Amino acid sequence: MTSAAVAMPDTNSTEFSEYVAFRTAGQDFCFDIMKVREIRGWTEATVLPHAPSYVLGVINLRGSVVPIVDLAARLGLPTTEPHDRHVIIIAVVNTQIIGLLVEAVSDILGVSEEMVQSTPDVASETTKAFISGVIPKDEKMIRLIDIERILPQNDLES
Amino acid sequence: MTLKVLAVDDSLTIRELLRSCLVNAGFDVDVAVDGVDGLEKLPAACPDVVITDINMPRMNGFEFIDALRGGENPTSVPILVLTTESAAELKQKARDAGATGWIVKPFDETKLVSAIRRVANYAA
Amino acid sequence: MSTNDIRETFFLECEDLLEALEEGLQDINDQSADGAVDSECINAVFRAVHSIKGGAGAFKLDELVHFAHTFETVLDEVRNGKLLPDSDVMGVFFRANDRLVDLVNAARDEEPVDPADNAAIEAELNKYAPAEEEEVDAGDYTPMGLSFDFELPDLDDLDLGPAKTQIGYEIHFRPFDQLYGNGNDAAHLIRALSELGVVTAEVDTSGLPAFETMRATGACLSWKITLMTDESEHVVLDVFDFVDGLCELTVDPIYEEADTPVDDDGDTGAGEELEMADFPEDDAPEATAAAPDLPMASAVEPADAAEPRSAAKQESGQAAAKTTKATIRVDLERVDRLINVVGELVINQAMLSQCAKEAGVGSGTEIAAGLDEFKQLSREIQESVMAIRAQPVKSLFQRMSRIVREASHATGKTVKLITQGEATEVDKTVIERLADPLTHMIRNAVDHGLEKTEKRLENGKDKVGHVTLTAAHRSGRVFIEVSDDGAGINRERVLQIGIEKGIVDPSADLSDTEIDNLIFAPGFSTASEISDLSGRGVGMDVVKSSIQSLGGRVTINSTPGKGSVFTISLPLTLAVMEGMVVQVAGQTMIVPLTAIVETLRPEREEIHMLGTGDEVVSVRGMFLPVVDLAASFGYRSAQPYTSSQVLLLVNTDDDHTYALTVDAIHDQRQVVIKGLKENYGDLTGIAAATILGDGRIALIIDTDAIYEQNTAQPTLMTYQPNAMGASQ
Incomplete structure (x- = not known):
């Protein structure tokens, strides 16, 4: 729903969607709050062998095995050293559950479709692949994440 | 007074269809899976109308009707036979067996209910 | 019940009816070979088709109604003794049965049916239909038309x-x-x-x-x-x-x-x-x-009705016994929810025991005794819940008889399928996911396993080829065997193909078992000789991997001239397993107990270097490769074995034994299997995950994959030659 909305910034709709905003590696990001199941503190993950470096491992979320992705590392930014004050955003993408390690959740944004600007043309392919748009907010720029691209498998396929 | 119907059919689908239609029509419904089961349930069900399939394991419809009409405690409860054929000889066979009438499958609710009303004792 | 619910009920009932039909036809077929056919058997078959027709009519499934009617009409001829169920007739019945299955499935999935597809088999059926009735009945039985004799409102x-x-x-x-x-x-x-x-x-x-x-x-x-x-x-x-x-x-x-x-x-x-x-x-x-x-009491017994009636009475005792076992239909989702919750209960129980231990609760205390009892009860609940999902393999085997029929038809070979152990119960999911690999194996057995009829006669064998499907429970696992009395694997040919396809090094000296196992190698699809039948784009490697994904193994035992036996061994359930809890580079992991032969703590002298860093261990005069598990998983670089470590001797599907180095052994326990696939994907060397008493996740090791990954296999060059891990 988000990507479609971003592709048509001139739509007349003034409907607001809520986005959860967070910081990691010194940058601000957000994605659709409807995809967030819960936010929890960092817990030690069980390491997965042969997994990409941004996959920190798996944790037990009430009986489900949930992989944890270091979002900064996934986006090609400096890796996050997991710390107790960091948080994991548990997101449901399609039928998959995934945890994103970020530094801190900062805000819940009400965003209308017109507010989302397309990603400025930059050189980094990684940026273009994962950022589906940007939203201006109090002098800051919030990057809208294409959460489906974050899934580890999609990396393997692409 | 609510009309009570005992529906005897070995097919779960048909039983559920009958039950669904008849309950919708405001009848009380009991079901049995074959003739033997039907005979067992008859005293408790005390139906105003019996609907029975013909092809059933253990005791088929004709044997069931025979047991109802003959046997030690013959009853004149109206019996409707469920049949997939409307052939004249089948009707004759049903009549000969002692059936009150018949319902040709597939039935719809209106036809089913009107058949039951036709043979049942009820205040018009 | 809504109409939709009843529709669902109808298709569920159809499954049972089709099963009864298939079984009944099989019985008639067997009995007709011996002479007399049990009339109740014919009645049951007739009723099954009749009930499908009746239900289908209610949902206006015209194609299904029409076909069932045609089928029923001919079955009625057998029932009335006007038609003898000889092998020709039975052949048509079996094909009609298969078509009926297809039509039911199409109706259920609301897929369109090409009426032309029915035409051939209907024509075959109509050859046996009573000539004058056929027209009348078909006209008479139209779902729309003369469906009722009362005044029609219209x-x-x-x-x-x-x-x-x-x-x-x-x-x-x-x-x-x-x-x-x-x-x-x-x-x-x-x-x-x-x-x-x-x-x-x-x-x-x-x-x-x-x-x-x-x-x-x-x-x-x-x-x-x-x-x-x-x-x-x-x-x-x-x-x-x-x-x-x-x-x-x-x-x-x-x-x-x-x-x-x-x-x-x-x-x-x-x-x-x-x-x-x-x-x-x-x-x-x-x-x-x-x-x-x-007066009508006598009228109820027309002469022709008298016979089936007495037959039915004779059978009634037996039939009554069959129907007394009460069952309920339960939404599978509900059962799975229960299984999940019980899984949580078992984990919770383990956590509680661990907490008690850490809190210093002595083993003689009442709390400890209570916890033990709790553990016992949890296990019992779990086993009972698992039993709900268990189903006899009968339905699966019945599907296979159709495959044999089709395969024998396509190849022109006369084949008899013998099934044993149909009552063996296996988890429903296993049964469902076994259908494809088993289909492929059965086709293979008929197509490649069995010789052509002339060849069989030449070799002094029975003209009829036999394919046997067996299921049995043995030592906590389910074994399913597909065997044929054909020519056995042509090892010369298989080896040649293996070399041609670059799967085997021409210089390799392979044992018979190794050659046989080549047919499971990826890329070994003997396309040049595969007929339309089994060559449908899947090779035995797909069969193997789908069985492995169920936690199963498949092995071959072939004897030239006598035939081949493919044995599938499967876990009883996909939900729990017995595992050994081990420590690997600071990580807690689980090794399936079924794979472990024994545990060893050899002295350093018993370990020998081989080549540039590989180690082997000498066990009772045998040298077995040693795999450093931590290094294999990339948790650390390879280290020589030290006497503080433990070796697990592990046996693979292909009957290779090797040693896994782990840092310590903690415990042996039943673990609840959690899939990694849903939220992550497949990981080489990892079969699944489980949740430990402390709430953390432990990975369950796939010992076969570790072996393949870590041992140089000159014979199988396509098996990731560079995936040796750091141990080399």
């Missing part, structure tokens, strides 16, 4: 109506005894007439005998009824359809000029009707009840 609009001048009917009606005996009632008929128009009824009591000669069962009254209506005559006659032949009936039209009282007498007419109706209503039922010897 007919009101059709205006087949009477001539303008006609205003009603004069009906003379004299019931016979049996009209009441059958539960009909003159009063009801008059009431039905009154729904068509205004009725005036005059009762004629002249037939009443003198009181002393009156018979209790006698029907003595007759009626003259005037019905003022513009309904057509057949609508009026339809009212008497049930009692046709059970009464004297004349229906004559009344025309306008006829001197008939209409409205004025309407009221009194109705009053009269009620009054008269009262009499037979009170009289008739008692009359019939009092008569033990009704």
Whole structure:
């Protein structure tokens, strides 16, 4: 729903969607709050062998095995050293559950479709692949994440 | 007074269809899976109308009707036979067996209910 | 129940009916070979098809109805003894059965059916159908048309109506005894007439005998009824359809000029009707009840009905025993929810025990005893819940008989499928996911395993090839065997293909078992010789991997000239397993207990270097490769074995034994299997995950994959030659 909305910034709709905003590696990001199941503190993950470096491992979320992705590392930014004050955003993408390690959740944004600007043309392919748009907010720029691209498998396929 | 119907059919689908239609029509419904089961349930069900399939394991419809009409405690409860054929000889066979009438499958609710009303004792 | 629910019920019931049909046909086939066929068996088959037709009609599944009707008509010929179920007939029945399965599935999935696909098999069936009836029946049994004998509401609009001048009917009606005996009632008929128009009824009591000669069962009254209506005559006659032949009936039209009282007498007419109706209503039922010897009692037994009836009675005891086992249908989702919750319970119990231990609760205390009991109960609950999901493999095996039929048809080989252990129960998911690999194996057995008929005769074998499908429980696992009495694996040819396809190094010296196992190698699809039948784009490597994904293994045992045996071994359930809890580079991991042969703590001297860093261990004179698990998983770089570590001797599917180095062994316990696939994906060397007592996740090791990954396999060059891990 988000990507479609971003592709048509001139739509007349003034409907607001809520986005959860967070910081990691010194940058601000957000994605659709409807995809967030819960936010929890960092817990030690069980390491997965042969997994990409941004996959920190798996944790037990009430009986489900949930992989944890270091979002900064996934986006090609400096890796996050997991710390107790960091948080994991548990997101449901399609039928998959995934945890994103970020530094801190900062805000819940009400965003209308017109507010989302397309990603400025930059050189980094990684940026273009994962950022589906940007939203201006109090002098800051919030990057809208294409959460489906974050899934580890999609990396393997692409 | 609510009309009570005992529906005897070995097919779960048909039983559920009958039950669904008849309950919708405001009848009380009991079901049995074959003739033997039907005979067992008859005293408790005390139906105003019996609907029975013909092809059933253990005791088929004709044997069931025979047991109802003959046997030690013959009853004149109206019996409707469920049949997939409307052939004249089948009707004759049903009549000969002692059936009150018949319902040709597939039935719809209106036809089913009107058949039951036709043979049942009820205040018009 | 909504119509949709009932529709679902219908398709569920169809599964049972189709199973009964297949089983019944198989029985008839077996019995007809020996001579006499049990009539109840034929009845059961007939009923199955008949019930499918009946249900299908209710949901307007016309294709299905039509086909089932054609099938049923021919089955009826067998039932009536007019058609002998010889092998030709049975062949047609089996094909019709297969087509019926397809039609049911298509109807369920709401997929369109090409009627042309039915044509061939229908033509075959019709060869055996009674000539004159066929047309009549097919016409007669249309789901829309003559489905009911009463007045059809639609007919009101059709205006087949009477001539303008006609205003009603004069009906003379004299019931016979049996009209009441059958539960009909003159009063009801008059009431039905009154729904068509205004009725005036005059009762004629002249037939009443003198009181002393009156018979209790006698029907003595007759009626003259005037019905003022513009309904057509057949609508009026339809009212008497049930009692046709059970009464004297004349229906004559009344025309306008006829001197008939209409409205004025309407009221009194109705009053009269009620009054008269009262009499037979009170009289008739008692009359019939009092008569033990009704005339119709004899009429109910026409000569042709007598035989199946006695047969049915003979069987009734047996049938009763079959039906007494009560079952309920439960939504699978509910069962799975229960299984999940029970899984949580088991984990929770483990956590609780661990907490108690950490808190210093002694083993002799009441708390410890209570916890032990809790553990026991949890296990029992878990086993009971698992049993809910268990199903006999029978349905799966039945599907395979169709595959054999199709394969034998396609290859022109005569094949007999023998099934054993059909009652063996396996998890429902396993059964479902076994269908594809098993299908492929069965096709292979017929297509490649069995020789051509001429060849068999040449070699002094029975003309009929045998494929045997066996299921059994052994040591906590399920074993399913597909064996054939064919030529066995042509090792020369297989090796040649392996070399041609670059799967095997030409210089490799392979054992027979290794050659046999080549057929499971990826890329070994003997496309050049594969017929249309089994060469459908999947090779045995797919079979192997789908069985592995179920936690199973498949092995071959082939004897030249005698045939091949493929053995699938599967876990009883996909939800729990016995595992050994080990420590690997600080990570807690689980090794499946079934794979572990023994554990060793060898001295450093028993470990020998081989080449540039590989180690082997000497166990009772055998040198076995040693795999450093931590290094294999990339947790650290390879280290030589130290005596503080432990070796697990592990056996693979292909019967290779090797040693896994772990840092420590903690425990042996039952673990609840959690999939990694749903949220992550496949990981080489990892079979699944589980949750430990402390709430953390432990990975369950796939010992076969570790072996393949870590041992140089010169014979199988396509098996990731560079995936040696750091241990090399």
